[in-house]
Amino acid sequence: MINKIKYSILVLLTLAAFTACQNDDMVTPNVDAMVAEPGDLLNQTFPSTKVRVEGENLKGLKKITLDDKIDISFNPNYNSDKSFIFTIPFDEKLGSRFGVQPITFLTAAGSVTKNIEILQPLPTILKTIPAVATPGFPLEIQGTWFYNVSSITLAGKAVSYSVNSSSSIIIGLPANAVSGSELVITTPGGKATKSIEFATVILVSDFDGNGLRTSWTSYGDVDSFSTNTAGGPTGNYATLVWTGSTANGYNGSSAGGGSNFLSTSNNDATRAFIDIDVSANVVGAQFAIQLNTIDGINYGYNFKVTDVNWTTKTISIADFKDNYGFGANSAATLDPSKINEIKVGIAQGDTPNPSAIKFDNIKIRYQ
Structure with missing residues (x-):
């Protein structure tokens, strides 16, 4: 009996010694440094940058997880017992962020977690x-x-x-x-x-005394015209009213001609625009804008108001047409540097009766 007890104790001691030896032989992964390539950032990196991990027992890399939620892909062919390489991703949809965050490496020998700082790149x-x-x-x-x-x-x-x-x-x-x-x-x-x-922006008139054309008058079948109605987008504005008269067949307003608005180098119609704040008493009121040049050429552009509230209408000069805006020939070849007069009226052939158009802040722009 005593011999059996001695034998059992001997077996237990042998197993304990064997287990201890096994524990001594067990290895765990260790990360000494994470180096951004190229460069010398240590444990710091920018998005989309390669990172070289250096350490021991890194063979058999299985998984890389950033910030406990983002799986990082890697090439197992670039994995050895001493190092491996991966690229830092950045995807807002996955929850990527800047700053210090944990990164976990799972290898055949176990896992190890370190902190890495993701730096925000230069905008x-x-x-x-x-x-x-x-x-x-x-x-x-x-x-x-x-x-x-x-x-x-x-x-x-x-x-x-x-x-x-x-x-x-x-x-x-x-x-x-x-x-x-x-x-x-x-x-x-x-x-x-x-x-x-x-862009070069020339103020033609804001009806508050500013701009290159300040003295406006009306002509044709206009019922009434005012250039000092209060409450516009930036102060006073102009109001032109037509109530159905066809005695002349046309109407409008102008501050006359004079010197060119633009310099001679501003000669491409596709780069020139008219900006004008517009409103009206009724949807469908039709504006008629006319451009005159120093050599007697004129082109028109007609449009209907779709909102009685103030809006800024931008018109490419290349979209103007001959025959007061109803012709077939566009102003695409017109030299905008020769424009010296802008007229504003109502296209009375296709507009509600009465129509009262309102306009302000007329500008010619070249860009």
Whole structure:
């Protein structure tokens, strides 16, 4: 009996020693460093950057998980006992974020978790839409890494903005912005800059005494005309009323001709526009806009009001046509630098009776 007990104790001691030896032989993965390539960032990296992991017992890599939720793909052919390589992803839909976060490596020998810091890249500005901006109008900025935007300035002054996405921002441009002003977008990743070119904008009249044409009169079958009606978009506005008279067959208003609005270099009709704030007493009231040039050429553009509230109507000069806007020949070949008069009236052949059109802030723009 005593011998059996001794034998059992001996077996237990042998098993314990064997188990201890096994535990001594067990290995676990260890990560000494995570190095961004190229460069020398240690345990830090940017999105879409390769990271080289260095350590021991890393063979048989099975899975990489970032921030406890994002699985990272890798090439097992670049895996050894001492190192492996993977690329940091960045996908908002998966919950990617910047800052320090855990990353777990599962290998044949077990798992190990370390912290890695994902740095926000420098933002970039790729282009603006439109390519040539207009003072007082919105401008879309397209680029990359528009995350956590802290400020946007133009010529050193803050501007209003709305971030549509990480690649698109809409900014509000001041009315007095000038070409060559530097736009600066600031994020935690740094600053993106771009020189902004602006269109040439000539104020024809705002009916508050400003612009190149301030003394307006009416003609033709106009019932009444006023240039100082209060309550417009920016102050006074003009009102032209037609009540059905056909004695002349036409009507309108003008501040006369004079010198050209644009310089001789502004000679491409596809780059020239008329901007005018419009309203009316009734939907369907039809505006008739006419352009005259210093050499006696005239083109027209007619449109119906679709909203009695004030809206800004933008018309490409290339869309004007001969025969007071009803002809077949467009003004695509017209030299806009020769325009020296803008007339505003009602196309009385197809408009409600009575029609009262309202207009303000007439501008000619070249971009």
